[in-house]
Amino acid sequence: MTLFDDDNNNDNNNRTAESTACGGSSTGSGSRWASGRAARLFGRRFGSSSSFNSANAATAEDTHVEAQLLLQSGSLTSGLIGEYNMEDLEGIVKLLEQGLDVKDRRYHLKLYKSCFIGTDAVEFMISNGITANEDDAVLIGRLLVEAGYIAHVLREHDFENKHLFYRFTKHEDHGSPAPNALSWAEFLGKFSDVVAENDFATSLPGTIDSRASVHLDTASQLSPMDEHNLKLLEKVHPAGWQNPEPKLYDLLVIGAGAGGLVSAAGAAGTGAKVALVEEHLLGGDCLNSGCVPSKALLHAASVAAQLRNPSALEEVMEKMRKLRADIADNDSAERFTKKFGVDMYFGRARFISRREVDIDGTTVRFIKSVVATGGSPRLPAIDGLQEAYEKQNWSNPVILTNLTIFNLTSLPESIGIIGAGPIGCELAQAFARFGARVHIFARSGRILTREDPDASGIVEDALRRDGVELTLNVNQYFRASCDETGAELIITTKDGGDTLHTFAFAKLLVAAGRRPNTSNMGLDLAGIEFDDTRGIHVNDKLQTTNDNIYAVGDVCSPVQFTHASDFMARTVIRNSLFFGSAKFSNLIIPWCTYTSPEIAHVGRSQHTLDATGTEYDVYEKHLKENDRAILEYQTEGFVRIICKKKTDKIIGATIVAAHAGDMISEITLAMQTGVGLGQLASVIHPYPTQADAIRACGDLYNRTRLTTTVRMLLRGVIKLQRTGKR
Numbered sequence: 001m002t003l004f005d006d007d008n009n010n011d012n013n014n015r016t017a018e019s020t021a022c023g024g025s026s027t028g029s030g031s032r033w034a035s036g037r038a039a040r041l042f043g044r045r046f047g048s049s050s051s052f053n054s055a056n057a058a059t060a061e062d063t064h065v066e067a068q069l070l071l072q073s074g075s076l077t078s079g080l081i082g083e084y085n086m087e088d089l090e091g092i093v094k095l096l097e098q099g100l101d102v103k104d105r106r107y108h109l110k111l112y113k114s115c116f117i118g119t120d121a122v123e124f125m126i127s128n129g130i131t132a133n134e135d136d137a138v139l140i141g142r143l144l145v146e147a148g149y150i151a152h153v154l155r156e157h158d159f160e161n162k163h164l165f166y167r168f169t170k171h172e173d174h175g176s177p178a179p180n181a182l183s184w185a186e187f188l189g190k191f192s193d194v195v196a197e198n199d200f201a202t203s204l205p206g207t208i209d210s211r212a213s214v215h216l217d218t219a220s221q222l223s224p225m226d227e228h229n230l231k232l233l234e235k236v237h238p239a240g241w242q243n244p245e246p247k248l249y250d251l252l253v254i255g256a257g258a259g260g261l262v263s264a265a266g267a268a269g270t271g272a273k274v275a276l277v278e279e280h281l282l283g284g285d286c287l288n289s290g291c292v293p294s295k296a297l298l299h300a301a302s303v304a305a306q307l308r309n310p311s312a313l314e315e316v317m318e319k320m321r322k323l324r325a326d327i328a329d330n331d332s333a334e335r336f337t338k339k340f341g342v343d344m345y346f347g348r349a350r351f352i353s354r355r356e357v358d359i360d361g362t363t364v365r366f367i368k369s370v371v372a373t374g375g376s377p378r379l380p381a382i383d384g385l386q387e388a389y390e391k392q393n394w395s396n397p398v399i400l401t402n403l404t405i406f407n408l409t410s411l412p413e414s415i416g417i418i419g420a421g422p423i424g425c426e427l428a429q430a431f432a433r434f435g436a437r438v439h440i441f442a443r444s445g446r447i448l449t450r451e452d453p454d455a456s457g458i459v460e461d462a463l464r465r466d467g468v469e470l471t472l473n474v475n476q477y478f479r480a481s482c483d484e485t486g487a488e489l490i491i492t493t494k495d496g497g498d499t500l501h502t503f504a505f506a507k508l509l510v511a512a513g514r515r516p517n518t519s520n521m522g523l524d525l526a527g528i529e530f531d532d533t534r535g536i537h538v539n540d541k542l543q544t545t546n547d548n549i550y551a552v553g554d555v556c557s558p559v560q561f562t563h564a565s566d567f568m569a570r571t572v573i574r575n576s577l578f579f580g581s582a583k584f585s586n587l588i589i590p591w592c593t594y595t596s597p598e599i600a601h602v603g604r605s606q607h608t609l610d611a612t613g614t615e616y617d618v619y620e621k622h623l624k625e626n627d628r629a630i631l632e633y634q635t636e637g638f639v640r641i642i643c644k645k646k647t648d649k650i651i652g653a654t655i656v657a658a659h660a661g662d663m664i665s666e667i668t669l670a671m672q673t674g675v676g677l678g679q680l681a682s683v684i685h686p687y688p689t690q691a692d693a694i695r696a697c698g699d700l701y702n703r704t705r706l707t708t709t710v711r712m713l714l715r716g717v718i719k720l721q722r723t724g725k726r
Contacts, residue, residue, distance in 0.1 A: 093150075099128065112153045121137070125141075141159030142158050150167065153271070172341070174338075176242060177240045183240075186239075218233075221403065222288070223407035236328050238333055241333065243347065243362065246364040250272035251272050256281075259568055262565070262566050263370045267573050269340070270577060275364060277346075279346070285402070293320050294423075305466070314411075345359050354548065358522075369548065371536060371549065371550070375535070375554035377513075384479045393484060399482055411434055412431075416439050417511055418441050421512075438469065440472070441474050443473075443474045445472050451654065452654055473493050487505050514554060529544070536556040538551050541583060543575065553568060563590075589602070590602035592664065597634065597636065600654070602652065602667055603651050603652030603671060605654060619697040623636070625693075626690055629658075631688065632658070634690070637655070637656035638654075641677055650671050650677055658690070
């Protein structure tokens with residue numbers, strides 16, 4: 001079934017309702033062209049006037065060829081707007097509004113209001129002399145889409161000469177920067193003379209209005225305030241944003257991290273009227289203080305280790321800020337309002353009833369809602385830690401979390417880390433490779449306790465080789481404190497009795513878990529049960545105790561990964577908008593810790609199966625037997641696949657390898673589709689690759705099927721071949 005054209009003229013290139021409802025997107029990436037060439041083409045086509053007739057339409061062969069190239073390439077950037085004559089576009093829109101048949105149109109059971117058809121628009125532009133041919137008309141249509149004048153009714157397609165439905169959208173109110181609004185640089189410049197170099201918060205006036213206070217709180221999450229962070233802010237929290245006029249929304253999404261963004265984009269793609277609310281930065285932890293900056297840092301640290309030449313952290317962090325600002329286009333307010341048609345609110349959302357929220361004084365009503373407010377770093381109950389953290393000099397903080405460590409611009413001489421989970425281990429190895437003295441503290445006796453002990457043991461050995469010190473037998477964190485020069489941590493150990501051990505560091509990173517963001521949201525007024533540990537209580541359909549409100553991500557789940565939030569959001573779209581019954585428990589969610597080597601895991605593990613007394617079979621291939629690993633000196637690791645006893649049904653896997661995160665997806669796919677380990681043995685892998693170890697595990701399983709009886713039968717067949725008797 002195809003979507004969003006007339007019943008009597010289906011287009012097989014349209015997205016299916018089922019795919020859209022799953023939260024997928026079809027963004028028409030092949031319709032983006034080189035902005036410079038498109039602007040030049042447009043300039044030649046119309047010059048600087050705003051009148052349109054056949055004389056204006058260029059007919060030169062070179063221009064027509066260029067139009068063809070533009071239609072076939074794929075690189076139009078969002079910076080195109082402003083490079084051509086806006087009066088020309090507005091003139092075209094006025095002609096189209098006057099000349100096209102704009103009316104309500106039905107596709108199957110869905111009515112789309114006030115729309116026109118792409119083929120009609122192309123025919124109109126050609127017949128009225130706006131363009132000379134179809135290619136040029138499509139080019140103009142796509143420029144109008146890029147400028148935000150028109151859009152596909154579900155924003156799934158760029159402009160095409162097809163029987164697709166489009167609307168005039170320039171005057172739609174999804175929220176936008178206010179006219180003559182200050183940029184972030186201008187706004188912060190009111191409070192600091194040197195925004196790009198100094199901490200602006202140190203020179204704030206004594207009294208500022210509440211809106212400015214929110215802005216400053218948002219900006220304070222990023223440092224230094226250089227061109228890259230200013231660029232990031234303009235995308236993920238424009239300083240002069242005006243919220244839209246409130247409507248009744250099919251889906252109201254609170255929180256714009258991974259789960260919230262996917263919920264909003266996916267629901268809007270189905271035709272739902274969607275609002276997205278974010279108090280601070282679009283993109284959440286993943287973009288601003290998690291996956292994106294950490295992986296840039298880890299890559300640079302890996303290169304530094306390979307070259308045995310630590311890079312200057314200042315240069316690495318600046319490059320990270322630039323890359324983060326570039327990637328932020330995907331999470332930007334402009335993209336979600338213009339491309340997806342989502343109403344974007346910046347402010348704090350508080351429930352005031354079971355079907356209403358207050359956003360900074362504005363009441364907004366909804367039919368369904370999703371809470372995706374994520375989590376925050378948890379400060380453990382260590383004497384002095386909370387006080388020291390809150391009272392430290394925030395222009396140069398000493399006690400850090402994942403929210404602030406990526407603001408560093410120089411390499412600390414030493415870093416203490418409380419916590420031996422993924423964040424602690426990844427950052428410990430990275431900073432050690434840059435040349436800092438790093439020390440991890442934990443009570444657990446080993447690192448990465450969610451992993452099998454032999455897997456985490458390989459990473460522990462790697463950390464020690466990189467110079468990381470580990471104290472994993474902490475009995476009590478006695479006290480933590482800090483001043484302008486550094487931090488001090490006092491502990492006792494399990495084998496040291498009451499003896500106090502004092503450690504001093506330039507910086508102290510707290511990576512001891514996370515807490516759900518549930519405070520000051522009015523959850524009780526909405527009938528939503530929650531607590532400070534588990535967060536929002538949800539059932540297997542991710543439904544809260546208010547049947548019309550759902551939750552996704554770190555605010556409600558112990559499985560705290562960006563990709564988990566993504567697929568939780570897809571589950572919620574089905575269940576909230578389409579009477580679905582998708583279950584969170586049916587999701588097969590892999591994870592990876594990006595140390596060197598990486599540890600990736602999916603499904604059950606040996607130590608959890610042992611704890612429950614479950615029987616299983618293990619098939620394991622060590623990388624010291626893998627040619628690619630041998631050639632690249634990466635032999636410390638393995639592929640371990642766990643199957644249900646006496647079957648080839650895969651119930652779990654662990655991989656320790658340089659690129660384990662890339663390898664684990666093959667096994668996840670097998671589990672998702674019910675492919676057994678025996679079948680993986682027949683999957684041909686390129687040689688040499690470390691992933692071939694997965695196939696080798698399949699061979700190990702198949703060998704178990706060669707029982708004594710089977711061997712005797714095979715030998716009999718071979719004997720017949722030798723004698724020639726059949």
